[in-house]
Amino acid sequence: MKKDLPIVVYYGENEYELNKSIGDLALETGYSIKEINDGLDFLDLINILNTPSLFEGNLIYKITNDTILNDDSNLEVLKEYINNPSPFSKGLIITKKIDLRKKTSKFFKENNLLLEFPLxxxxxxxxxxxxxxxxxxxxxxxxxxxxxxxxxxxxxxxxxxxxxxxxxxxxxxxxxxxxxxxxxxxNNVQSNIFNLLDNMFSDHGKMLKALENLYKLKEPEIKIIFMIIRDLRIILRIKWFLKEKYRDDKIASLLQIHPYVAEKKIELSKKLTFEEVFKYLKLFYEVEEKIKSGSGEGKMLLRSTLLSMK
Missing domain, CATH: 1.10.8.60 (Helicase, Ruva Protein; domain 3)
Known part of the structure; x- marks a missing residue:
């Protein structure tokens, strides 16, 4: 965001880069950030921007309630303000998605007042x-x-x-x-899921350690099983690709994963037969159903199933 823009819309799923940009803007302008979560229309916002703060100095008002972008009724007021903005305040509207069917959103885009932060x-x-x-x-x-x-x-x-x-x-x-x-x-959830899956067929000691860590992190059995099933399905796809004589780089491209990660999964897929992969998938689907229906104690069912993998 250029420091001289009076009102800008930041949108997208990338919270990290969006928030970093807000911090950079505050440093660049010397303005303080003040968050407003109230439901406003543009007339409300412009009145706020035109009112000087006696104690807080120059401000960037961060508007986190994006319903303001539905306000097409005050578009002319907004246009007039953009041409004659406040000298001591700026507006920054935050939203995940933008609806360009709205006249106001189109106005922001056409005037380069819209900045996207994609993942x-x-x-x-x-x-x-x-x-x-x-x-x-x-x-x-x-x-x-x-x-x-x-x-x-x-x-x-x-x-x-x-x-x-x-x-x-x-x-x-x-x-x-x-x-x-x-x-x-x-030692976070993602790292332990990775270690559990990576050692499921090779090192039961490391696998159980990862499972224990996941329980310490309050991860439910259903989520762990979901991750295992997802990985087995990837292995199954790899086996079909290998059967069709696809190269490793082609498999990585089709799965949209890095060649290093693909290489490890390809190695594992070669150690398992189609029958074994189907058997393990069926096994975990059955465990998932038992846990959901209350037919067994979750931890015991998951642990015993994992120990049967070899």
Whole structure:
């Protein structure tokens, strides 16, 4: 957002970059942020913007109730204000989605008063992670970035929290490895789901440790089972791709996952037959149904089922 724009709409799912942009704007302008969650129309907002604050100085009013964007009745008032704005206040409207069928929304877009913050995904997110490491003087391989995202997830707020811990630790070598991440990243839900799935057919000790950690984090059996079923379904798809002689890079592209993550899943899929994958899927669907219907104690059912995997 340019510091001289009087009212702007920020929209999108990327809370991390949206909030960072708001902080940058406050620093750039020297204005303070004041949040308003009341239901306003544009006449209300303009009256607020035109009223100087005696004690708080210049303000950016952050409007978090996006119903104001439904107000087409005051469009002419809004246009007039944009041409003759307050010298001491700015308006910032926050919303997840924008309806460009609305006249007001169209006006914001046509006048470059609309800024989107989409979620970063795939190569764009991996590039953002690598730049974070470079800016702190560290190198990280594509495979290690893929591992980080698989373990931590794709939420940029969570990723940055983990990166801060790594940078505070200040490894004495400049190339961050998977081993470094295993030592430093938080024992969170995503990392334990990853470890459970990764060790389900190979190391029951590590698998049960991950399950125990998930219980400590208050994760319900149904969610854990959902993640296992999702992973088995991915393995099943990989087996079909391999049967059709698809290359590993093609499989990664079709699944929209990094080649490093795809490689690990491909390795596992080769160790299992179609019959075994179907058997395990059926088994977990049955466990899910038993837990939902109250036909057995969830923890015992899930633990015994996991221990039967080999």
């Amino acid at each position: 970063r995904k795939g190569a764009n997110l991996r590039k953002w992670v690598k730049e974070h490491f470079w800016n702190h003087g560290y190198n990280i391989s594509d495979d290690t970035v893929a591992y980080l995202l698989e373990v931590v997830g794709e939420n940029q707020i969570m990723i940055e929290n983990e990166l801060k811990k790594i940078f505070i630790y200040e490894p004495d070598h400049k190339n961050i490895t998977i081993k470094d991440l295993d030592i430093l990243i938080t």
